[in-house]
Amino acid sequence: MQELLKYQELDSKLRKLNGEIENNQNRKKANEMQQYMRETQSKIISLDESAAVLVANLNKLKTEYNAVISKIEQLSKVEAEKAEDLEKIENELSKLYDALSKIERDLANMQNKLVSVNKEFENYMKNAKTAKSNLVYYKQEFEKSKAEVAPKLDELGKALAEQKTKVGPELMSKYLAKAEGRIFPIFVPFVNDRCGGCHMEIPAGKIKELNAKHYIECENCGRYIYKI
Ligand SMILES: [Zn+2]
Structure with a gap:
């Protein structure tokens, strides 16, 4: 996950630069x-x-x-x-x-x-x-x-x-599948039981899944919520 977050950080810089040109x-x-x-x-x-x-x-x-x-x-x-x-x-x-x-x-x-x-x-x-x-x-x-x-x-x-x-191939392919879409960043942290992107509260069942899998897809905004 750390490597993916580094990738996302670089991607973010690249997007910013391309945005400036645009x-x-x-x-x-x-x-x-x-x-x-x-x-x-x-x-x-x-x-x-x-x-x-x-x-x-x-x-x-x-x-x-x-x-x-x-x-x-x-x-x-x-x-x-x-x-x-x-x-x-x-x-x-x-x-x-x-x-x-x-x-x-x-x-x-x-x-x-x-x-x-x-x-x-x-x-x-x-x-x-x-x-x-x-x-x-x-x-x-x-x-x-x-x-x-x-x-x-x-x-x-x-x-x-x-x-x-x-970056591991599974995480990478999840990331790339959403890379062309509108949402960015694609991977957001889990903050106070909420999605770090859209701030929607995550139900208890989903938190369990998050603890086991380390990341889940937000049902509200479609981002991936991670927990290290
Ligand atoms: Zn969300």
């Missing part, structure tokens, strides 16, 4: 930057699509505009012979001018939209650039701290492997 602030920030860049990229793509649609509409409007202009030019050249013809031509012209000013308004709107899409696009590009350089920085910092703990991690890993050979 929770490293630079690592978290680097992940955030990566996420941000992915989101920005999809926004840039959709802005690109909106800009393409706007440009196509803009070109369509320009063609319409030119068509109206040439109609107006043609009509202006027609010389009216009768007063009623003149009236007709003037009516037609006035309709065309109305159409023209509507197209002009639409064109102005469309151009404004395009300007704002471009502005948004530039902003996203600028932010993506910043995020990228931040990502490089956070990654480097994370790699640095990882490199710092690497020798210690290696040392602990070796010590753990060595200690494993000293």
